[in-house]
Amino acid sequence: MLTTRRLVLTHMWVAFATFSVAIILGVWQMWARSPLRAPFLTAENYFNSVTMHGVSMGYVLTTFFIMGFGYFVAETALKRPLPGKTWAWAAFWMGILGVLMAVLAIVTNNATVLFTFYPPLTGSPWFYIGLVLVVVASWIWCGLMIVAMAQWKRANLGEPVPLAMFATVANAVMWLWTTIGVAAELLFQVIPAAFGWIHTVDVGLSRTLFSWTLHAIVYFWLIPAYIAFYTMAPREAGGRLYSDTMGRLTFVLFLLYSLPVGMHHLFMDPEHSTGFKFVQAALTFLVSVPTFLTVFTISASMELAARLRGGTGVFGWIKALPWKNPMTLATGLAFFMLWFGGGGGLINMSYGMNAMIHNTSWVTAHFHLIFGGTVVIMYFAIAYSIWPHLTGWTFRSPGRLRLQLWLWAVGMMVMTIPWHYLGLQGQWRRVATFDYSDPMIAGWGPWVIVSLIGGLILLASAALFIVNLLPPHRKWARQPGPTEPYRYALAAHPPRRVPEVLNGFTLWNLLVALLMLAAYGWPILQFFLTDAPEAIVHRIGG
Amino acid sequence: MSGPEGEEKVVKSELRWALAAGAVVFIIFAAVLWAAITMRMNPPSNIEHADPATLHMQGEFTESNLGTTVEPDGRVTVRMVATQFAFVPNCLMVPQGREVTFRFVSPDVIHGILITGTNVNTMIVPGYVAQVHTVFRQSGDMLMPCHEFCGLGHSEMIARVQVVPADQFRPGPDGRAHCEGQTPLVNTAAPGVPAGDVDAGAQAQGPLVSGEPSPDPAQATQDAVAAAQPATGE
Numbered sequence: 001m002l003t004t005r006r007l008v009l010t011h012m013w014v015a016f017a018t019f020s021v022a023i024i025l026g027v028w029q030m031w032a033r034s035p036l037r038a039p040f041l042t043a044e045n046y047f048n049s050v051t052m053h054g055v056s057m058g059y060v061l062t063t064f065f066i067m068g069f070g071y072f073v074a075e076t077a078l079k080r081p082l083p084g085k086t087w088a089w090a091a092f093w094m095g096i097l098g099v100l101m102a103v104l105a106i107v108t109n110n111a112t113v114l115f116t117f118y119p120p121l122t123g124s125p126w127f128y129i130g131l132v133l134v135v136v137a138s139w140i141w142c143g144l145m146i147v148a149m150a151q152w153k154r155a156n157l158g159e160p161v162p163l164a165m166f167a168t169v170a171n172a173v174m175w176l177w178t179t180i181g182v183a184a185e186l187l188f189q190v191i192p193a194a195f196g197w198i199h200t201v202d203v204g205l206s207r208t209l210f211s212w213t214l215h216a217i218v219y220f221w222l223i224p225a226y227i228a229f230y231t232m233a234p235r236e237a238g239g240r241l242y243s244d245t246m247g248r249l250t251f252v253l254f255l256l257y258s259l260p261v262g263m264h265h266l267f268m269d270p271e272h273s274t275g276f277k278f279v280q281a282a283l284t285f286l287v288s289v290p291t292f293l294t295v296f297t298i299s300a301s302m303e304l305a306a307r308l309r310g311g312t313g314v315f316g317w318i319k320a321l322p323w324k325n326p327m328t329l330a331t332g333l334a335f336f337m338l339w340f341g342g343g344g345g346l347i348n349m350s351y352g353m354n355a356m357i358h359n360t361s362w363v364t365a366h367f368h369l370i371f372g373g374t375v376v377i378m379y380f381a382i383a384y385s386i387w388p389h390l391t392g393w394t395f396r397s398p399g400r401l402r403l404q405l406w407l408w409a410v411g412m413m414v415m416t417i418p419w420h421y422l423g424l425q426g427q428w429r430r431v432a433t434f435d436y437s438d439p440m441i442a443g444w445g446p447w448v449i450v451s452l453i454g455g456l457i458l459l460a461s462a463a464l465f466i467v468n469l470l471p472p473h474r475k476w477a478r479q480p481g482p483t484e485p486y487r488y489a490l491a492a493h494p495p496r497r498v499p500e501v502l503n504g505f506t507l508w509n510l511l512v513a514l515l516m517l518a519a520y521g522w523p524i525l526q527f528f529l530t531d532a533p534e535a536i537v538h539r540i541g542g
Numbered sequence: 543m544s545g546p547e548g549e550e551k552v553v554k555s556e557l558r559w560a561l562a563a564g565a566v567v568f569i570i571f572a573a574v575l576w577a578a579i580t581m582r583m584n585p586p587s588n589i590e591h592a593d594p595a596t597l598h599m600q601g602e603f604t605e606s607n608l609g610t611t612v613e614p615d616g617r618v619t620v621r622m623v624a625t626q627f628a629f630v631p632n633c634l635m636v637p638q639g640r641e642v643t644f645r646f647v648s649p650d651v652i653h654g655i656l657i658t659g660t661n662v663n664t665m666i667v668p669g670y671v672a673q674v675h676t677v678f679r680q681s682g683d684m685l686m687p688c689h690e691f692c693g694l695g696h697s698e699m700i701a702r703v704q705v706v707p708a709d710q711f712r713p714g715p716d717g718r719a720h721c722e723g724q725t726p727l728v729n730t731a732a733p734g735v736p737a738g739d740v741d742a743g744a745q746a747q748g749p750l751v752s753g754e755p756s757p758d759p760a761q762a763t764q765d766a767v768a769a770a771q772p773a774t775g776e
Binding site for chain 1: 549552553555556559560563564566567568570571574577578581583584585586587588589590591592593594595626648650651652654656657658659660661662663664665666667668669670671672673683684685687688689690691692693694695696697700
């Protein structure tokens with residue numbers, strides 16, 4: 001039995017409980033924006049809801065899931081106990097304290113600033129300090145992951161680090177780099193402003209620091225999904241990973257190119273030159289390469305599995321895959337949604353073209369497809385895959401797991417296709433209500449109602465997800481689960497040795513530093529050299 | 543060994559795919575570069591400062607200078623203040639088929655605008671002038687909402703843009719053009735009248751540096767909508 005069992009389960013339940021609340025808020029927000037009359041609708045309730053939905057999904061669900069999953073991988077992939085379990089629990093409680101502080105600030109109307117909290121609009125300092133505590137907790141997790149891998153390498157000199165752990169540590173290293181931007185913004189600008197210690201703030205600088213974090217954070221959320229693609233799905237489908245080396249290369253490329261690209265969120269901002277916007281646009285194009293590589297490697301792995309099961313033909317093998325297996329199904333659905341989400345992303349990052357859709361519902365559709373359609377659906381699949389090992393009992397009716405995944409994918413598509421369309425029509429995001437009596441807006445109504453239906457399907461899926469995870473704790477559904485250790489996918493050609501650069505991160509850290517210096521050096525330095533006028537801090541709440 | 547292929551074949555196929563994927567990405571990128579150079583498809587990036595604390599008191603963005611102006615050399619410039627929770631002015635008239643330059647500032651928090659049915663889009667960041675050049679290809683009424691959360695009145699922060707055919711765009715002798723039915727910010731005042739003395743109209747409040755929300759932003763917007771109504775269907 002796993003020694004980290006309780007630790008992992010506790011993290012997962014915090015993540016999924018938060019997710020359940022956040023999804024109800026999300027559905028209500030769609031209701032508010034539709035022509036139908038939503039209850040409780042005031043501007044304050046709406047924007048508090050958006051703040052809570054974003055914080056819950058983006059910061060709490062993800063961070064706690066990733067930490068819990070990381071502990072699971074460290075123990076099962078390295079096949080040794082997790083070092084520093086006391087630290088892990090300390091980090092957990094620190095994170096919980098932070099979440100409680102942030103939630104309390106939001107529900108008392110003192111942090112109606114949305115999860116992007118752009119100054120000079122500032123809420124209660126306790127909201128930001130709460131978020132900082134969550135980040136610090138995740139830094140402790142990063143340290144534990146790095147130490148676990150280092151200890152394993154010392155005990156297994158020259159051996160390739162198992163891919164699942166290599167990828168987890170790549171994510172930890174990337175996250176440490178990623179959080180520098182938002183940490184600097186919070187500690188030196190936003191929190192002093194929220195306490196009233198400073199009265200003006202350099203908004204250009206704060207937006208630039210936030211953009212440092214804003215793109216790479218999505219890869220922090222996404223990498224567990226990719227870990228599942230590479231190290232879980234091929235085995236669950238009955239095959240092997242096509243190429244272990246390509247997996248390592250992919251995770252290294254994510255580490256390199258997730259970071260120096262954040263300025264594509266600032267294309268429409270007046271404080272940066274076209275030159276640096278263009279440089280970061282070019283780097284953003286490079287970050288699509290590891291995703292293209294993944295699509296190929298995982299499709300090839302699935303083809304291996306299907307042919308082993310007797311599949312034939314150029315595309316006929318797809319039928320032979322074990323679609324009844326939740327992980328295989330989730331991988332297929334995630335790839336499907338990744339095409340739409342990624343395709344939308346290609347438009348967003350296309351420099352001049354971004355003007356057509358910036359801050360419209362198109363963007364909301366894009367990141368819900370990436371987040372919900374690729375990240376969260378794989379979180380579901382991971383939970384289904386590791387739950388028997390955590391609880392000791394297996395799922396009695398796997399049909400319900402598949403139903404839940406299908407509902408999620410259908411709901412996500414029904415919700416986001418109208419958003420894409422409305423975004424192209426110019427429907428802007430982040431407002432509580434539309435004036436449907438306006439003839440220019442009236443035509444949007446039916447589309448918004450369709451997306452609300454999509455949201456309701458997602459809500460049904462989320463409820464079923466929670467129900468699915470509960471039975472293993474309940475007596476009536478108990479069946480003895482697997483007693484053998486969790487197995488990850490083997491590579492078609494298991495590596496006996498890998499080059500040292502693909503077994504550690506020293507070189508890559510150096511390259512990240514150089515890339516960040518090139519991409520963000522001057523854009524940040526300019527705020528200190530040119531004396532841009534500062535904005536007056538606007539505090540909300542009490 | 544479970545797959546039908548040897549390790550070398552695996553590496554070769556991966557590299558082939560990487561080249562193909564790289565080529566696709568490169569072609570898209572080349573198209574973006576082409577559009578940037580030949581069609582001037584660049585994002586707004588003029589890095590021009592404007593002090594949020596003083597912009598309403600002196601210089602380009604004083605109240606009397608806001609709205610649509612035809613400059614002596616014939617260029618059309620629109621100057622606008624985005625403030626919690628209204629645009630000043632809240633309706634604009636611009637000509638179809640001519641280059642129009644929008645210049646936005648904010649005295650308080652971050653705002654942003656788009657104009658529906660066009661690719662006019664920019665963030666309005668306090669401390670900077672956000673500038674966008676565009677040519678309107680179609681006439682008619684369009685919405686110009688605030689698209690970045692700026693506070694509780696954000697949802698009601700919407701302006702109108704009336705695009706009129708070039709021959710119907712008739713600025714006054716002072717070079718200013720106003721929406722039909724809209725109380726002009728400046729009542730065709732004779733040149734030389736100090737800006738501060740001019741009646742600014744009912745809902746066209748000056749930018750509020752304190753950030754206090756207007757007493758009833760929803761009401762202000764409804765006034766704007768009503769004011770713009772006669773122009774609908776043009």
